[in-house]
Amino acid sequence: MRFFYTILFSLLLGNILTICAQSNSEKIDIIEQNLKSSKDFMQKNLDSSFFYANRAQLLSQKIDNDTLLAKANIQKSSVLIFKKGFNEADSLLQGNLTKRLPLHIEGQTLHNLGTIQYYKQDFEKALDIYLQAAKTMEKVSNSKLLVNTYTNIGTINSILKNFKNATTYLERALPLSEFNEILRLQILVNLSNIYKEQKLYKKFSSTILEAEQLAEKYKSKRSLSAIYNNLSTHYSEDALNNPELDYDLSITYGKKSVAIKKELNLIHSLGLPYNNIGHSYLRKGQYQTAIKYLDSALPKSQGLLKSYVYNNLKESYEGINNFKKAIIYADLKDQLKDSINNAQQKEKVAELTEKFESEKKQQQIDILDTKTELQALTISQQKYLLIVLIAFGLLFLILGYFGFQNYKTKQQLNTVLLQQKLRKTQLNPHFLFNALQSIQNFIYKNDKEKSSSYLSSYSKLIRLVLEKSDDNFTSVADDQLAIESYLKLQQLNQNDSFSYTVTVENTVDEDFDTLPTLITQPFVENAVLHGLKNVTNGNIAVSYYKENAMLFVSIKDNGKGFEVKSEESKKLHKSMSMNIIKEQLENLNRTSKGFNGDISIHPSQSGTKVTLSFASK
Incomplete structure (x- = not known):
């Protein structure tokens, strides 16, 4: 490995020495070639990708070309994001924003800044930056740049349960993705999930079937596993407005999903497809087969999914008249449901308490700021009095006196307003902590x-x-x-x-x-x-x-x-x-x-x- 880096360093040094003797157009070609090499290595070898991006950055600095340097910074930041070097990537991109650059470069810079926040899971901040990037790139009408930004905006809105906005941006991204079918597959899968959440079954079906064709074309097994899982769930849902209820199709897609997950060793995620298969057999009246799949789903399920498995097992045992076991699973389902509800209530109380404490701390900061302002007003008043006495002296004593009195009255009014603000922060009811304690008691009593x-x-x-x-x-x-x-x-x-x-x-x-x-x-x-x-x-x-x-x-x-x-x-x-x-x-x-x-x-x-x-x- 040391030998490999020695060779890379020698190549870099040789290129820098050679570039000094070349024309500007030749130098730009070399930098562009390094950027292309870095992009080519992104999916293969991050260290090599970083080497070429860093090389392009150093060469751009040598010829003093802001646009090329900004492009090199963007590519280098992309590699750093994959390597989780968020602080260094952010520093490079912030440097880009201090310069006047072409709009498409500025848009790419903002896109990468948004991606940093996305990986940090600060979704609100990421969304704000992505929207700025989209607004900038819309001015240059570059669909290849814009499609990624629209896709990420849609994905974040989906995470935040803003399905209407998510649908809008993913539907904007879809027609722009014709040049890249892998990206189109990702958009189709995300869009189908959102249609399903909104119970738009016709749109869901057409979107996910197109995604299935692309996933099979490119042999994307992880995508196929997710698609089959969603189709299995879709065909087994007992929704009143689901016109496509088909338990046989649900079983077929569920078994396909299980097969791929086992092949990919995704054992921990088998709970949902096993439950879908078991649920479909239950609805078909094949209770023993349903119990077999639901028993397989149980150890791989958590939270709400586990309560569904318990309920399906209860109904299956009722179907074979084994009411003793049916009662056991009914009790287990109720216990789990109560546990989930209690956890949610406690989380809500904790959230309210944290918010109240945060606001209380902010009030204390406001009080200190107000006191500082009052002290500043007093100091300013004293300085003004001293300046007036020295500047005007005895000749302007009367004029100075009335001017000072007028100034003092205004200062007193400002002081009253500031004191009122200071007191108003103390008007919040002191009984709130007692009320919160009483609410917690009700929660503990269920x-x-x-x-x-x-x-x-x-x-x-x-x-x-x-x-x-x-x-x-x-x-x-x-x-x-x-x-x-x-x-x-x-x-x-x-x-x-x-x-x-x-x-x-x-x-x-x-x-x-x-x-x-x-x-x-x-x-x-x-x-x-x-x-x-x-x-x-x-x-x-x-x-x-x-x-x-x-x-x-x-x-x-x-x-x-x-x-x-x-x-x-x-x-x-x-x-x-x-x-x-x-x-x-x-x-x-x-x-x-x-x-x-x-x-x-x-x-x-x-x-x-x-x-x-x-x-x-």
Whole structure:
């Protein structure tokens, strides 16, 4: 091996010395020949392919040709991607983007950058880059370059379950693939899978049968194995809108798939074709034969496929009146299904928790950034004062004084706005972690209905609080949804010790009438935590209505009003955040044109009513 590399190095050195004495056209021909050699070796020997790509890159640098160097970088990056040298490949391609290059070269560069992200399984980022590549290459109408990009866009959309987009791009790629039947075979297989997912059976049949012909022509056994598997599944599916149900064909294709998989030693993937064959024999009433194939499928199946095998075994044993074994497999299927559902629920809770923690960290970063801005404002103010005093002195004392006062007022207003933003990030409900713990308890108790309902309320509240917290105003519809989700979770935390109603009168346009963001939640929170504390049959009524172009929000409870113990007064103040809300309204009244907001509180022995009023914005 050392001898081989010594020879390659000697050849490279000799070519570089020779190229110095050659004309530009001869030098370009040599570089193009090296690029062609690298492409020829791509499927045979990656080390040789890399050698020729690297050689083309070095020679391009010698003649100072940006276009040739960019082509060499693209070819070298292609080899590096296959060798999983993603960082080096990315560096080469980013270098291409710093230069003004022909559109087809720029498009190829973007395509390879997308491929790097695809191999890293960052599909969203890969899709974004591939779309840029497609947009660039569409301008030069080069079908040979565009077909690969369209194919990869379709494949990623298929992975992300965006079947409509996947169909669009693969159907665009198909007519462009006439020059390369191997690539056409790949597109046909992917497209047939998507048609099958969408239950477009006629398109599925025509597409996969063409794929079968190409796979047989080129003796592509792996492709044939997948095609036979899909055809076996297709002909055995008991779908109401499947006009091509044919159990004999399903068995034939299933056995073909099994034979090829055994030949290729793909033993781990035999579960699906064995199940298809067993299912077809079951539907034909040949129960003993069905059991034989389903027994073969069982040890090679996982997850959902295994539950299908259990169900088919149950029905097969019922067919031969062996009800004891049928019950065993029915129980196994139910246990596996419950296990899968529990795993999915836990995964969803974990995902929500991770998202909440991530958003919480981002809020902490925002708080630090806001504090930094406040410090910068203070420093800037001090510097400005010093400059004014030195520059203008006593001669312009009065003018300087009024100018400074005007500047100081603006700075104070900016400070108030920044402090309001800082405080608003702290308005998110602190009960959320308790609610999440309660939801997890329902999941562990396998109470699917309650856990699903409360998870929905939890996710809606999280989304609304985090998405709307930076906006000054929100719609009545969003505020109503947030309050309903919040009260539902509070019912969970309070063991359903109170009831509530949230109504919107016909005079209110839910989507266009607005009110300050997060202003109603603290009053509702106070009603729950303090107004209804130790109250049986508590009730909270929230109502949105309009009178004379004024929007009103009424929050009423049947609790004990404000007659609370002195030691609870601090809790009331903390829960209500009254100073923050008053400051928020005062600032909005001052800065938002046409807006005027007010709060009125009416405590009584039978409860408390808080009325918020807002002039139309």
